[in-house]
Structure formats: structure tokens, C-alpha cells
Amino acid sequence: MYFFLRQLSVCDLLQSTNIAPVLLQAIIKDGVIIALGGCLIQFYIFICSEAFECLLLTVISFDRYLAICNPLRYISIMNHRLCFILNLTSWLLSLISSVITVTIMASLTFCDRNTINHFFCDFFPLLQLSCSDTFLVQMDLIVQSIPLVFFTFLFIVVSYVCIVHSVLKIVSSTGRQKAFSTCSSHLAVVSMFYGTLIGIYVVPPRNQLLTLSKVLSLFYTVVIPLVNPVIYSLKSKDMKSALEKMLVRRPHMPINNKREY
Template identity: 50%
Template sequence: MDENNVTIITAIHLLGFQIPQSITYLVFFTFLLFFCVTICGNLLIITLVSYSKSLHSPMYFFLTQLALSDIILVSDIVPNLLHAVLENTTIVSVSDCITQIYFFAATESLECLLLTVMSYDRYLAICRPLHYTMVMSHRFCWIAGISSWSLSFLAILVNTLTITTLQFCGPNIIDHYFCDLEPILQLSCSDTTIVQLEVTSMSVMFALIPFFIIIVSYIYIIVTILEIPSITGRQKVFSTCSSHLTVVSIFYGTIVCVYMVPNRGQSWNISKFLSLLYTLVTPMLNPILYSLRNKDLKQVIQKLIFKILTLHFNHPFNH
């Protein structure tokens, strides 16, 4: 107890989804399957890009960074989610909760920056092809990649350190499956004004400005594509950026639904299910969308499968 008779909490109960006992294992194995597909799919992207020299281009370099970011995101969120599904609740310390918020916010911010750089890459490739090789050099890619990682993790660290100065009071129950910032701040008995200002600044820096740059890039891209005289030519050029545009639409669409649409009076269950879209579904879809809609990746996968089968059937033990 402190001097104001307020209990300072050190652990937080996450209620999870409160699903019926009869479908607990079905939901658990569904989420586990999503998790495994996400990890394997993103590792496959990283492996394919590393393995094939034909994929050693700026777009695929940033795609591997996106895949690595998605692996960190699901590894931060899903283990607790699976535990919450099995137990119908899970208990985490306040420090663990803040750590989860840090990695979640950092990877989401990183994804915004990477998608922005990837849109700039597509803009140069389609609208400024003569400048592409000069601008998107090996050096530029590494500088952009390292800057995105550093800026995301360092900027969010500043905000996280401010959160650690807050005191949290009872009740210590959150109706969510992971430690999201808004429900955590609702438990604070300290002044959260500085945290809220920092969060607003981070949202402008990592969400709004990147989104504006992506929109402007695609306006130029669409105008350039429409100027191509042949329909076949338009389709061919558009196919080079369709995967990225789909990923951007899903990523920002879910963020807008969860964070920017007013949720006063909205059921927490709706917010939780919407949150699943960007914490579990989007990281799983990214490698699938890029693999299914990208001719270069499909060719590398086919070559790899053919090579494995050839080695298998030519192995001396198979004779």
C-alpha cells in the first residue's frame, strides 16, 4: 500500500478470448497452425532470397527484412496467446507486459518504414527506371535497412522507458490476449500525459508520414502505368508491385480498423478479433502473397523443389 492506500500491482491477468471449453483445443491448434505457417513461410522467404542470386535485388532485400520483422512480432505475441487459450487466462508481470509492448510497437513501426522504402523502390523502378540502379544501390539498401531497424527500436525504447516510470493500480485485469498499450495505460494511477504525447508523435512518425509517402508513390505509379499504351504492358508493370500493394492495404486497413476508428461502446471482443488480423494473420499472409503473386519467387521455389527431387532420386540408396 502507498500513502494514498492505492495498491501497486506487479502482475496483470490477461483474460484472452474466454471461449467455450468445447472448442478450446480447436482454437488452440488453429492458432498454433497459423504460428507455424508464419514462421516457416517467413523463414522460407529469407532462405530463398539468400539461396538464389536472381533474387539479390533491393525489393527482395527489404522483403527479407519484413519477413524477419514478422517472425519477431509473432514470437512476441503468439506464445502468450496460446497459453491464454488453453488456460482461459494468463498472468504476466508488469515488466514482461511492458517488454511485450516494446517489441510489438517496434516491429509494427519497423514494418511501416520497410513498406515505405519498398514503395519508393517500386516508384523508382516504374517511374524513374533510368535512375533506379544508381539510387537503389547496395549501399543505399543497407543504410535504409539499418536506419529502419535502429530508428524503430530506439524511438520505441524512449517511449517504453517513459512507461516504466508509471505506477499501475488495481484492478489488474485486462480483457485482451496481449499487452496492448491502451488497456495498460487504463490501469495506471500516474499521469500518462507525456506517454500519450509520445505515442501521438510516434504515430505521426511511423504511421501517418509513411502512409502519406506510400499513397503519393502509388499515385505516381498508377499515373505512369495508365500512360502505357498496351493493356499487356500495363498488366506486366502492375504485377511487379501488386504483392506490395496488397500487403500495404491489409496492414494499414487492419490498423485503421483497430486504432483509428472510434471504439467507444464497441465490444472488446471485436477489438480482440480485429487485433488478430495484424498480430497473426497479416504476418502469415505476407510470405504467401509474395510467393503466390510473384513470378520470380515462384520460379526459384520450382527450381529448388526440382533440385531436391533430382538429388533424392539420384541418391545411391534409392537404387
Template identity: 50%
Template sequence: MMNTEFFLLGFQGSRNQRNVLFSLLIVVYNVTICGNLLIITLVSTSKILHTPMYFFISQLSISDILLSTNIAPNMLHILLNNGAAITHMACIAQLYFFSAFEAVQCFFLTVMSYDRYVAICNPLHYTSIMTRTHCVKLTIFCWLVGCSVTLSDTLTASSLTFCGPNIIDHFFCDLMPLLDISCSDTFIVTLDIYVMAVPVVLTPCIIIIISYIKIITTILRIPSRSGRQKTFSTCGSHLIVVCIFYCALFCVYVFPMKGKILNISKVLSLLYTVFTPLINPVIYSLRNKDIRKALETINK
């Protein structure tokens, strides 16, 4: 008999432990939504933030809100009930939106590294290269390609059959846990994962690394120490976000953890699905003078 629904275990523990985690995560989710909405509002209304870098930051904030909303509400429901059932269709839908928004974030982080590369390594031509039209085209590319390239993985995952245990030891419908409980041949799906990893994860990662190698090389050529610090500060926030995002992503998917340390994998998944969307606006607002200045202008 085919399973038509799954049971997500979430984070198992005593009621008090789950209540503490629920309280923490609901605060994190609300702060994430408010923080990212604030970034979007500031970039939209403040003239000093009408630059390519802040335009891309606002787009990243939109993807953060969508990613967090796709995961957090159902996760909170699972915590309250010590697990919860989810239909096959709802599970596949959550998998698609999760994959799509993660891919969109990968592309936007790449575009932002390109923006910093042009600004630091080719400053005289920055305004002629990063025009409004060019930024809009890059944004459309990130959203369209991010939402379409992951469709293949979702379609192949939806064709899997599940006739055994329907328990998923995770807090959302991720592809790896689904493969673990599938009773059909997963070779095609696994192959599709590795094929899709090239344009979605590997290529953006390589572009970011090359961009920062050239950025750092250019910064090291600046004679004064204060000049080097000032130039590097313009891309410091982005570099921090990239490191947090990719470290968690690689630990979960490139070096997956099984068995007794499965909970560590869950925590890492929690980091890039729930906490990274919170960290992004915090880093960009606390480390960025322009955003703080725009916030002060609104308060006046």
C-alpha cells in the same frame, strides 16, 4: 498497493471454443515461421532473387518472425489456461518489442514502396539509385529507427502506476489497455503516442500514398493494356500487404472500438499481429513468378 503483475484475459469462451482457436493459431504460427524462413532462404540462396525488392521482402520476413514470436507463444499459453498472469517487467518488454517490430514493418513497407516508385517511374536510373550500399543503408535505418523511436513510448508507459484492477482484457500487453487500468495521469503518455505516431505511422503512410499516386499515374500513361497490367503486377503484392496492414492498424488505434465491440478490436489486433505475418509470404510467393521459379530450382 502497487500491482507487480497483470492478468491477460485473452479470448474468453468455452473450453471447446478455446481449443479450436488454439489449434488454428498454433497452425498459423508454425506456417508463419516456416513460410517466412522459406522466403529468407530463397532470397539468400537464389541468384534471381538478389535484387533490392526481394532483399527488402526478406527483411520484412525477419520482422514478421520476430513480431509473431513476441505475441503468439504467450497468446497460446493464455488460450490454454483461459487467461494468464504476466509480470510488470515482462509486460513492458512485450510492449516494447511489439511497438518496435510494428514500426520496423511500417518503415520497410515504406522503403518497398519507394523501391517500386523508382523502378516504375525512373527505370533508367533504377540500378544506379538502388545500389547494394543504398539498400543496406535503408535497411539499417529501418531497424535502428524502428527500434529506437518506440523506446520513448515504452519508457513513459513503464512509469505508469497501477493500483487498481490488474486485469487486461486483451491477449498481449498493448499500450491502450494499459492506459485503461492505470491509476496515474496518462496525459504525457497519450501525448507521446500522438507525437510518435507522426514519424512511425503518419509519415510512412503519406510517403506510400504519394509513391502509389505517382506509380499509378505513370502506369496509366503506358499505351498498351498488357503493358499496364505487367507493370502493375510488379507492385500488386506490396499494395495488398500495405492495405491489409494499415487498415487493421488504423481501425485499432485511430478509430478504437470500446465496450460491446471490444472483441472486434481484439480480432483486428489478431489480424496484424498474427495473420499478417502469415499473409505476407503467402501473397509474395503465390503472386510472384520469380519466387516460384526459385522454389522450383531448389526442388530440382
């Protein structure tokens, strides 16, 4: 599992470095001028990292399913070779799907002196600036969203239904608590990520408030990558003990200034 968590940290770092600098520059200067090529590059990195995170969260759910439902064969099945293959496949699928989307997006005609009413080059804000027909781009979004978002989310839900069914069979309460704590961090990340992702790209943009759309975009592009390491670190006993030392203040020892002669 830690192998996949390292890949998730790489994905979060890629997402943060892609969005946060432009966001800070826009706040300081009250706007940013970006070329069309730079905008498409930012959009490519964005959708590539988002697609990879969808696939990676699915792989982690499969990893948790094997660890809890089939613990005796976990090490033999989830070996280094399979971990490498799953990770490489996730990156390749993300890169290829992103290339297709950006290629179609680059074929659109954009009017001169466009102003994006957003803090980064997102899908719907770019479509609103297009002067040509966007039917092909919208169809590409629907076709790619079905396997990358809906199928992966469905796989995660089915995996956790099987996990809960197996955990409820455990007799000892300590064993059930340990099994649920193993999956709690992943469930928290999945809920935040897919909740905001579906909220933005499934709900039609004309039915969304612009401010709400920006807040949700800020949440899953900047906040979630920053929060993910903290959520997964809470499983560590060393991290928990360090937080307890910070939050629980020990009473000060009285100092006796009297000297005995």
C-alpha cells in the same frame, strides 16, 4: 526488392514469436500470468516491429516507384549501399521510438493484481490499468503516430499515384499488366496493415467494441505476418505453377488389367 522482403519476413517472424506463444498459452490455460517487466518487454517488441514495418513498407513503395517510373536508373540508385542504409535507418528509428514509449509507459503506476482484458500487452489495455495520469503517454502516441503512421501512409499513397500515372502512359497492355502485377502484392499488404492499424489506434477506444478490437488486433499481429509470405510468393512463376498443380486435378489414366497372350 528482395532484400527488403527478407527484412519484412524477419519483422513478421519477430511479431509472430512475440504474440502467438502467449496467445496459445492463454487459450489453453484460460489466462496467463505475466510480470510487469515481461509485459513491458512484449509491448516493446510489439511496437518496435510495428514501427519498423511502417517504415519498411514506405521504403518498398519508394523501391517500386523507382523500378517503374525510373527503370533506367533503378540499379544505380537503389544499390546495395542505399538498401543497407535505408534498412539500418528504419531499424534505428524503430528502436529509438519504442524505447521512448516504453520508458514513459514504465513510469506509470499500475494497481495491484491487474487483469488485462486482451491476449497481449497492448497500448490501450495497459493505459486502462494505470492508476496515474496517462496524459504524457497519450501525447507520445500522438506525436510518434504522425511521422510513423500518417506520413509514411501519405508517402505510400503519393508514390502509387505517381506509379499509376506512369503506368497509364505505357502503350502496350502487356506492359501495363506487368507493371500493375509488380505492385499488387505490396498494395495488398499495405491495405491490410494500415487498415487495421488505423482502425485500432485512430478510432477512440471508447467507441470500439471490445470484441472487434480484439479481432482486429489478432488480424494484424498474427494473421498478417502469416499471410505476407504467401502474398509475395504469388508473384513467383514457380509458386503459381505449383498452386495450379495442386488445385487443378488431372484426370486419372485408365488402367487396363487385361493381359494379352
